[in-house]
Amino acid sequence: MSTHRRQAISAALQAQPTFVSAQQLYAELRNAGERVGLATVYRHLQALAEAGQVDVLRTDEGEAVYRRCATGRHHHHLVCRSCGRTVEVADRAVERWADRIADEHGFRDVRHTVEVVGTCSACGAS
Amino acid sequence: MSTHRRQAISAALQAQPTFVSAQQLYAELRNAGERVGLATVYRHLQALAEAGQVDVLRTDEGEAVYRRCATGRHHHHLVCRSCGRTVEVADRAVERWADRIADEHGFRDVRHTVEVVGTCSACGAS
DNA sequence: GCAAGTATGAGAATCATTCCCGATAACCGG
DNA sequence: CCGGTTATCGGGAATGATTCTCATACTTGC
Numbered sequence A, B: 001m002s003t004h005r006r007q008a009i010s011a012a013l014q015a016q017p018t019f020v021s022a023q024q025l026y027a028e029l030r031n032a033g034e035r036v037g038l039a040t041v042y043r044h045l046q047a048l049a050e051a052g053q054v055d056v057l058r059t060d061e062g063e064a065v066y067r068r069c070a071t072g073r074h075h076h077h078l079v080c081r082s083c084g085r086t087v088e089v090a091d092r093a094v095e096r097w098a099d100r101i102a103d104e105h106g107f108r109d110v111r112h113t114v115e116v117v118g119t120c121s122a123c124g125a126s
Numbered sequence C: 001g002c003a004a005g006t007a008t009g010a011g012a013a014t015c016a017t018t019c020c021c022g023a024t025a026a027c028c029g030g
Numbered sequence D: 001c002c003g004g005t006t007a008t009c010g011g012g013a014a015t016g017a018t019t020c021t022c023a024t025a026c027t028t029g030c
Helices: A005-015 A024-032 A038-050 A092-104 B004-012 B022-031 B039-048 B092-104
Strands: A055-058 A064-067 A074-081 A086-089 A108-119 B055-058 B064-067 B078-080 B086-088 B108-119
Touching: A005 A024, A005 A038, A024 A064, A038 A055, A038 A064, A064 B092, A086 B039, A092 A108, A092 B092, A108 B055, A108 B092, B004 B022, B022 B039, B022 B064, B039 B055, B039 B064, B092 B108
Parallel strands: A074 A108, B078 B108
Antiparallel strands: A055 A064, A074 A086, A108 B108, B055 B064, B078 B086
């Protein structure tokens, strides 16, 4: 159906250089003049997440943050704790590791979460 | 000072077979007859977490869950999504992987989050 | 253009977590 | 053991993110 709002939200997300919370995206949309409701932002973000079109993760404070990733394939993130710059990492090594560990303990249908944060070269003014 | 409440909370946490939320722990303490406040549970849980005596992580719903781990050393968890059984995994391989990835992209002071969930052999009634 | 159905937005409702503050209990010097 | 001082408690209010509700606005098929 009407994909007007959905497109606006999807586009706004696309424009983000890093992970953003629903609240942030909502604020940006409002600033950009979009008359959109917070509930709508949440709805679409969730829909996009379920459709696997965006990645979701939780900050240490428990806030959900979203990001439209370059690839639809499974990957992980390397995020700068200072500027938020995000590098998408697709490396089979971790997947294999997770599978091996799970296997060693008899676990099945394994799913994993792997996120790495650090200070990027631009921010680490050493 | 008064370590009465602190001990009760620490002990209750010790008795948990898996990760528990502050709310759950609070409920258990009340059931056990402890006249403790929710705020106190949060306070001590946070203190214990900062002291590195308990591990904290976030559920997909954003709720913080705590666990007193066997070792104080750095490790990860393999959790059964059905029964909650938790296996502590200390495997240098992931650490090396994370360091390597970070290094390749010029990131420093790296910290990582790695959690694996699956169905344990007891629950996977296949 | 019209009916029927979905998306939308505003604000209320939820829920975990934190804040506030008067009450309480531990510690200490005497 | 006593009073004074101070950190901890507990309960309820305050906060903040997320979800729900529902009347209204837009879409689509016809």
